[in-house]
Amino acid sequence: xxxxxxxxxxxxxxxxxxxxxxxxxxxxxxxxxxxxxxxxxxxxxxxxxxxxxxxxxxxxxxxxxxxxxxxxxxxxxxxxxxxxxxxxxxxxxxxxxxxxxxxxxxxxxxxxxxxxxxxxxxxxxxxxxxxxxxxxxxxxxxxxxxxxxxxxxxxxxxxxxxxxxxxxxxxxxxxxxxxxxxxxxxxxxxxxxxxxxxxxxxxxxxxxxxxxxxxxxxxxxxxxxxxxxxxxxxxxxxxxxxxxxxxxxxxxxxxxxxxxxxxxxxxxx
Amino acid sequence: xxxxxxxxxxxxxxxxxxxxxxxxxxxxxxxxxxxxxxxxxxxxxxxxxxxxxxxxxxxxxxxxxxxxxxxxxxxxxxxxxxxxxxxxxxxxxxxxxxxxxxxxxxxxxxxxxxxxxxxxxxxxxxxxxxxxxxxxxxxxxxxxxxxxxxxxxxxxxxxxxxxxxxxxxxxxxxxxxxxxxxxxx
Numbered sequence: 001x002x003x004x005x006x007x008x009x010x011x012x013x014x015x016x017x018x019x020x021x022x023x024x025x026x027x028x029x030x031x032x033x034x035x036x037x038x039x040x041x042x043x044x045x046x047x048x049x050x051x052x053x054x055x056x057x058x059x060x061x062x063x064x065x066x067x068x069x070x071x072x073x074x075x076x077x078x079x080x081x082x083x084x085x086x087x088x089x090x091x092x093x094x095x096x097x098x099x100x101x102x103x104x105x106x107x108x109x110x111x112x113x114x115x116x117x118x119x120x121x122x123x124x125x126x127x128x129x130x131x132x133x134x135x136x137x138x139x140x141x142x143x144x145x146x147x148x149x150x151x152x153x154x155x156x157x158x159x160x161x162x163x164x165x166x167x168x169x170x171x172x173x174x175x176x177x178x179x180x181x182x183x184x185x186x187x188x189x190x191x192x193x194x195x196x197x198x199x200x201x202x203x204x205x206x207x208x209x210x211x212x213x214x215x216x217x218x219x220x221x222x223x224x225x226x227x228x229x230x231x232x233x234x235x236x237x238x239x240x241x242x243x244x245x246x247x248x249x250x251x252x253x254x255x256x257x258x259x260x261x262x263x264x265x266x267x268x269x
Numbered sequence: 270x271x272x273x274x275x276x277x278x279x280x281x282x283x284x285x286x287x288x289x290x291x292x293x294x295x296x297x298x299x300x301x302x303x304x305x306x307x308x309x310x311x312x313x314x315x316x317x318x319x320x321x322x323x324x325x326x327x328x329x330x331x332x333x334x335x336x337x338x339x340x341x342x343x344x345x346x347x348x349x350x351x352x353x354x355x356x357x358x359x360x361x362x363x364x365x366x367x368x369x370x371x372x373x374x375x376x377x378x379x380x381x382x383x384x385x386x387x388x389x390x391x392x393x394x395x396x397x398x399x400x401x402x403x404x405x406x407x408x409x410x411x412x413x414x415x416x417x418x419x420x421x422x423x424x425x426x427x428x429x430x431x432x433x434x435x436x437x438x439x440x441x442x443x444x445x446x447x448x449x450x451x452x453x454x
Contacts, residue, residue, distance in 0.1 A: 109391070139392045139408060146395070169430065172395040183396045185352070186359065186448055190396040203395065208429040211402075233394040233404050253328065 014065055027065055034061040041164075051164065059165035063117060063128035110137040112145045113167070116157045131157035132167040134207075140182040146173040149199035152240075155223040156202065159238075162221040163214075167207040171235055174199040201239035211236065219250050228254055297344075297367035298374070300412050301449040303360045304344040304367065308449035312337060312351045327399050336399075361416075361446040369412060375445050380438040382407055382415055391437075393430075401443065413447030 013019060014031050021028060038058040044051050051057075092104045100118035107113060112135040119128050133156050135145035148156065148170060160168045175183075175196040183190035195201035206214045214236050215229040224238040228251040243249040247256035301308035306315060316322065321340035326333050327350060337349045345364040352358045365376035371385045382389065389409045394400060401418035408414040417440050419433055426432040 136393055136395070137390070138395050139390075140395060143390055143392075171393050205430075207431070208427050210428050232402055233400045234396060 012062065012065075014062065024068065024070065027068055030061050030065050030068075034058050034065070037061060055164075057164040059130050060128060063130050066117075067128065110143050110145060111135060114153070129161045130165045131160035132165065133157065133160060134167050134169045135173065136169060136171050138172065138179070140175070140179040140186075146170045148173040148202065152199060152202055155238075155240075156204065158223050159204075159218060159221045160206075163206050163209065163217050166209065169205045169207060169235075170202050171205065172196060172203040173201075195239045195241050200241055201237060203234050203237050205235040215250075225249050226251065228252070295367055298362070298369045298412070298445050298447070301360070301447055303362050303445070303447060304341055304347050306339060306347050306349055306357065306360050308357050308360055308447065310357055312349065312355050312357055315339065315349070315357075359446060359448045361444050363444045373415070375415070375443065376441050377415070378439050378441050379407065379417060382409075382442065383438075386412075404443075405437070406446070407442070413445065415442035416444040416446060417441075418443045 014027070014034055019031060021031075033056075037056060040055070041051065041058060092106050094104075095102045100116050103115040103117075105113045105115070114133045114135070116131045117128055118131075119126055121127070133148070133153065135147070137143045138146050152173065156168045156170065160166060173196070175190070175194060177197065180190050180192075180194060180197055184192070190196075196203075204214070204218070205211065206217065209217070211229060211231070215227060218224060218236055218238050219227045224240060225243050226237075226239050226241055226249050228237040230237065231253060244256060248258075250257045297304050315337070323338040323340070325336045325338065327336040334350060337351070339347045339349065341347055345362065345366060348361045349357045350359045363375060365374045368374040373382055373385050386407075386409045389407045391405055391407050392414075393405060400406075400416060402420045403423045404416055404418050404420070406414040406416045417437065419437070419440060422433055422436045422440065426436055
């Protein structure tokens with residue numbers, strides 16, 4: 001267990017108190033806006049308020065600064081190992097399909113951090129959105145990281161973007177039959193016909209967010225048919241299975257919220 | 270009053286097993302075994318006349334199962350969960366009365382467990398089971414695992430797992446859980 005203080009924060013020049021003003025005029029312009037938005041985010045966080053939906057997140061502006069010529073590519077170490085912090089995490093692979101770039105970093109504890117940067121044009125301005133997913137090591141698979149189907153991975157990237165670029169942590173993604181049986185044998189009470197078996201589900205948490213907030217973000221993102229809050233260790237279950245009739249797709253301990261019987265009666269004629 | 274104090278001091282001095290910090294606490298935590306309850310045996314073998322047992326419903330991912338809590342004299346509460354066939358698959362204890370062969374016990378901080386079992390690995394639960402609201406477990410292959418309830422520190426570390434790990438070293442284990450692997454005889 002090592003330090004999680006200053007040494008573990010993002011090693012980007014624009015976060016440094018000794019920022020070299022005047023070195024790059026384009027970066028300076030972004031830096032001014034970055035500081036403003038960052039202050040706003042901190043103030044809102046201190047007051048326990050949600051940011052307005054039209055808020056341009058500071059991570060987005062950091063993304064712009066990374067696009068500038070002369071930027072030295074280093075990934076943040078904030079998403080490193082569970083057992084040990086890997087301050088020298090290197091990028092394993094970079095894939096670029098012309099629309100988005102995906103970086104893959106293996107951490108010391110065996111977890112994998114995936115970062116997607118995608119660009120799009122909004123009102124003639126090129127915007128960059130960043131989504132992060134961290135695949136956690138799985139006890140049922142000898143400590144190998146969890147896996148995700150491509151469609152579920154994209155949905156979780158969307159959720160990360162929706163949450164302001166925060167890391168979506170995947171405790172369980174696709175489960176093989178062997179893994180599911182291992183969980184049942186160890187009495188972890190995994191469902192026998194779990195949607196994890198066909199890759200339609202993931203158990204997630206969002207770094208730096210309460211479970212309640214993660215539940216609402218997952219539900220409001222509109223990416224999933226069903227969102228269940230176990231209100232325990234496992235986190236939030238999201239899947240694309242069809243929702244039960246008469247429910248809106250939000251559950252707590254698999255009890256529909258609101259319950260169908262809470263629905264108001266139709267007006268009398 | 271004075272006599273009572275002398276008696277208490279006498280007890281702790283000459284019978285160290287009464288003391289929570291006693292180095293001579295009996296070894297009762299082994300792989301698949303706690304306090305006379307063995308993983309893999311039929312639950313019926315433990316349900317003899319006079320056994321004090323509470324049965325609770327334990328929530329699963331999409332179903333429920335039964336959890337038997339045995340109130341054992343000189344031992345405390347030991348929980349056992351069974352599989353569909355009625356065999357004990359998982360046993361747990363939440364008291365620090367007993368220790369492992371290497372001297373680890375419930376209530377030990379994470380830093381001590383790491384020192385005793387450096388080969389252990391820290392995990393987050395990947396499927397639902399009844400544990401703390403926020404927690405981790407430190408798995409030691411030859412034993413089982415020690416659970417840590419991080420609910421109290423989550424607010425302090427801003428619900429960020431990485432930040433919470435900075436506080437984990439001092440966090441005390443809240444439960445010892447063990448089971449029997451399917452390929453073990």
